[in-house]
Amino acid sequence: MARAEAYEPTARTIPTRARDRAAYDQETVHAILDTGYVCHLGFVRDGSPVVLPTLYGRVGDRLYLHGSTGSRPLRMAGETPDAGLEVCVTVTHVDGLVLARSAFHHSINYRCVVVHGTAHQVTDPEEKKAALDALVDHVLPGRAADSRPGNAKELAATAVIRLDLREVSAKIRSGGPSDEPEDLALPYWSGVLPVAPVHGAPIAADDLAPGIPEPAYLSAR
């Protein structure tokens, strides 16, 4: 069998510790990215780091982020079209709290992807439209086709940036606590408290027109 496609590790995607938790194969990376829809976007402004939560969508080996044309990172990426904006995009899922006998070995089960690269503003109208559809469908598959598409004014007010998946790594911790052998008999409960995002019952808008059923894709997440 052919070796699975993988991202090439680089100096900054090889962790300084717990290297056994790192993964670079596309399948793992894409699965983590597709499980979530909120990333933390990092960029440098006036020499200082800034981290903001924002939505993202994935199309193949590209991530798309969007925002108001007035938002700082979007504006910064557009001001220097060729250079773009250097960013770090991180997506994290928390899967459980790991309780060890020792305070030291407490941990979190998680899956995370870190993407380093340069974001460029998307100027091609077709790519921009497709990216915005991908953003909506990434959150709820099927929703883009079941809503009013953006009009010219809305598209003009929205900026989209693209980040190619090239310098990418995943990091995963799973399983139970790793206690020291001499601690195993200590009288402290030890194990994992699982955690996962769960959806509540949909809340229809107060002014929802009558006769519109809840769409099936609401239960897709």
Add this chain to the structure above:
Amino acid sequence: MARAEAYEPTARTIPTRARDRAAYDQETVHAILDTGYVCHLGFVRDGSPVVLPTLYGRVGDRLYLHGSTGSRPLRMAGETPDAGLEVCVTVTHVDGLVLARSAFHHSINYRCVVVHGTAHQVTDPEEKKAALDALVDHVLPGRAADSRPGNAKELAATAVIRLDLREVSAKIRSGGPSDEPEDLALPYWSGVLPVAPVHGAPIAADDLAPGIPEPAYLSAR
């Protein structure tokens, strides 16, 4: 009644848009910080942004983060003790997916806190121990006292950094979709799909000593 204590807004904590979503009062900020335990830590390395997920604890107006003494940001904060490491720490809770009739007005209900500042390594042994207890108790209140405390070797292998809460803002979006009046009659379901982290049943470690009951604090989260 005295005005509630609040963080002073600065050029970088005043959003460029949706200013009505911003909050600076301590009560709101602390409540958002105390609801979570994973932050996204941003810093600049060789001129490039880096964003990593990590645990945090809060003691009054200080955040504590920890890691291996070998981890990059912890090491960087320790290399220049006086200067410290400039960071941005962001904590985000997703509360719901907001489905508008128009693709443009789709949104997310969320609560987030962004902290700008300089992190300094904690060198005082007592402050370090208290910070580590706070980190464990922040995730599960009561757990620090119900586990084996760190020994000298473990404390030496762990670095703690402190970030004072000074340049801080919260941003909150809640409620239903904000559609254009002319879109209200469109035949698209519209409303909010609530989302929240939920804990599963605790999974005891395979090698848990017999006769140890599940502690009550497991249901505190």
